[in-house]
Amino acid sequence: MDKHRHIVKVLSAIRQEVPTAFQVDENALETAVSEDRYSASGVAVWLLSIVGGLLGAITFLSFITMSGLNKSNFGMTLTGLLLIALSLLIKRIYNKPLTDTIGITFFGLGFILFGIGLGRYGIDQNLIPAALMATGFLALLLVQHFVFSLVSLLIIHVGALNLLHSNKFYDGMYIYMILLALALWYTCMAEAQILRAWPICRRIYLPLRLAVLMAFLSVLIWSGIKDNIPVTGSLLSPAALFLGLMVLMIFSKVINVLNISRMNVKITVYTISLIVVFCCFKAPAIIGSMLAVLLCFFINFRSGTVLSLISLAAVVARYFYDINLSLPQKSGLLLLVGLVFILFYIFTNKFWKADEKV
Amino acid sequence: MSKISREDIHLINTYSNWTTESLSAILRRHVYPDRQQWKLFLQLFIITLGVGFTVAGIVFFFAYNWNGLHRFLKLGIVESLVVLSLILTLISGQKIVVRKIIGTAAPALVGVLLLVYGQVYQTSALEYEFFLQWVLFISIWVFVSGFPHLWLLFLMLVHITIIFYMEQAQKNSSPSAVYALLSGLYNAAYFLNILLLKWRKAKIPLWFLQCVAIGTAIFATMGISNGIHHEPDIVFALLCIGTLIVYAFGVDYGLRQKSSFLLSLISLSVIIIIASIMLKISESQSMILVTGLFIILSVTAVIKMLSALQNRKENG
Structure with missing residues (x-):
């Protein structure tokens, strides 16, 4: 169907559902629909731009290395900053799909050169990630484009990880994990509030949601590998219990959606959830991935749900690989967990069948 | 009526005076999963975890070389499990997609059966032979299953077979x-x-x-x-x-x-x-x-x- 006709139909359907005070600037909307060709081209074009941009950046980096331009620290740093500025300028002046590949190439290459250039000055190790984070934050404020915002946010995340790791602030990793979990909760649960806040929030909502999820999952997967975070005393179990609490909170919301009112069923669901959460109190990576799956599905964030499921499979596999048990013990534990889930399935199935009859 | 997508809502929101409450209600009604979608998701999630953990437990069980168990018992247990999962797939009164998930366990258990067979009879088979047998024995199930997740698993197995075959049998x-x-x-x-x-x-x-x-x-x-x-x-x-x-x-x-x-x-x-x-x-x-x-x-x-x-x- 023509996009214009589709929007007109959607608008009339929405008008029937919302209060009469609802008003739309239809001319501006019409113009936006006419110009909104890029989003209509789909994910394939986004990916093409990103992969093309990255390949271009790698090729130009090879050129810079071969031509000896990388010998000057000042030259590298300045070229990096200039390329970042140029890419932002291109997107601000001409924000069309045609400038995406060149913009992404310059943006990516700029950050690489800027980072390498700073690294060679031998300055304080904390200053390099801090400078990259500040540049990423500035880029986020100046240009709100899906790929640019996503890259800027991920640079900020990598900078934060680097700061925590280089300062050996390992408990900080769990605090950061909890902060990311709260940020993911807010971006998922307060979609309407964010969309109605400042215009910049509305423009970066989609890359922000994806970046927060990717950052959260990366911290979970990284912390899920044995000995990556040395045990210091530590915030591991409190972090797991905090994430578990969030899982229980999301369950309470799911119970509302499922319209479960019988108290005995509620108690059973909470008890089983509590058992699952309690079993994972030494594995925040597992409980965090479960939280991500539930949050993403709650708002129909499909790619996020798939990423979270992959993360869940990875951290569970890693947990059982690392756990200090013999093969028969691991086997027994896996079978026990499997049987608990099968019993849970039988219970929920029976409940829903009975519920449908009612 | 045209289906209202998140993209439509975000676009209209940019040019409207929508209130947060009303926008939130529209998102809940048209974009977020409803009761039925949650039911299906939870059912699939729980049964996939159940079947996945159980099969993994069986794999770990037989990965340990149980010298005390007679070979008849070892092979018999795995064969019984293959048959059980197939029976559950064919006769259970579950949704078709749930039956297919249970049915996915059977081809996975065939791999365990071949592993146990190799252990018991010390066949010293090369990796590609093991994977080739696995691929051959489950191919008919895969074709008749009509389950894309199983097709993907099958493609991965053929992929691994080819890589091992080229490494071990076609070195030059x-x-x-x-x-x-x-x-x-x-x-x-x-x-x-x-x-x-x-x-x-x-x-x-x-x-x-x-x-x-x-x-x-x-x-x-x-x-x-x-x-x-x-x-x-x-x-x-x-x-x-x-x-x-x-x-x-x-x-x-x-x-x-x-x-x-x-x-x-x-x-x-x-x-x-x-x-x-x-x-x-x-x-x-x-x-x-x-x-x-x-x-x-x-x-x-x-x-x-x-x-x-x-x-x-x-x-x-």
Whole structure:
């Protein structure tokens, strides 16, 4: 169907559902629909731009290395900053799909050169990630484009990880994990509030949601590998219990959606959830991935749900690989967990069948 | 009524005076999953975890060499489990998708059965022989299952078999051979699915077709980009000709279906192959610079073409 006709139909359907005070600037909307060709081209074009941009950046980096331009620290740093500025300028002046590949190439290459250039000055190790984070934050404020915002946010995340790791602030990793979990909760649960806040929030909502999820999952997967975070005393179990609490909170919301009112069923669901959460109190990576799956599905964030499921499979596999048990013990534990889930399935199935009859 | 998507809501929100409460209510009603979708998701999530953990537990159980267990008992337990999962798949009164998930356990358990068989009789089989047997024994189930997740698992098993076969049985073969075989595997899978779609009107999810198409493009690109750095041989020639035919078909099919995904994938693959050829001709600084410019300009041209195609699609 023509996009214009589709929007007109959607608008009339929405008008029937919302209060009469609802008003739309239809001319501006019409113009936006006419110009909104890029989003209509789909994910394939986004990916093409990103992969093309990255390949271009790698090729130009090879050129810079071969031509000896990388010998000057000042030259590298300045070229990096200039390329970042140029890419932002291109997107601000001409924000069309045609400038995406060149913009992404310059943006990516700029950050690489800027980072390498700073690294060679031998300055304080904390200053390099801090400078990259500040540049990423500035880029986020100046240009709100899906790929640019996503890259800027991920640079900020990598900078934060680097700061925590280089300062050996390992408990900080769990605090950061909890902060990311709260940020993911807010971006998922307060979609309407964010969309109605400042215009910049509305423009970066989609890359922000994806970046927060990717950052959260990366911290979970990284912390899920044995000995990556040395045990210091530590915030591991409190972090797991905090994430578990969030899982229980999301369950309470799911119970509302499922319209479960019988108290005995509620108690059973909470008890089983509590058992699952309690079993994972030494594995925040597992409980965090479960939280991500539930949050993403709650708002129909499909790619996020798939990423979270992959993360869940990875951290569970890693947990059982690392756990200090013999093969028969691991086997027994896996079978026990499997049987608990099968019993849970039988219970929920029976409940829903009975519920449908009612 | 037109389905209201998140994209529509975000766009209209930009130019409206929507209140937070009303926007939130619209999102809940039209975008977020309802009761039925939650029920299905939770059922699938729980049963997948149940079956997954149980099968993993069985694999770990038999990975330990139980010397005290008689071989009849070992093989008997696994065979019984295979039969049990098949019976549950065929007779349980569950939703079809739940039955298929339970049914996925049976092909996985066949692998365990072969593992136990190898343990008991000390067959000393090579890895590729083990995977080849596994592939052969489950192929009929896979074809009749009509379950894309199982097809993907099957493709992965064939993929692993090919890699082990080339490593262990064809050590002196052409460097392009493994890529040619893998590319051929995904090509065959793609064509088979297209045929099923056209003639049997089978329901094949888009994600599965896209995964297979990505496999085809990756191994054709890797094979040709790698092959140009070696002495050309008959396998490399076959890979090039095969890729040319498949891509010609893919472009034609993509244009007819107006599939941005297929056209983007083929374009990207061709751009990478041409860039590799350029770097094979010369690795000088100027050629690297030209290659970088070529990548950016060609990707931009493809995006322009896809945008034009999208415009035509929207305007009928």
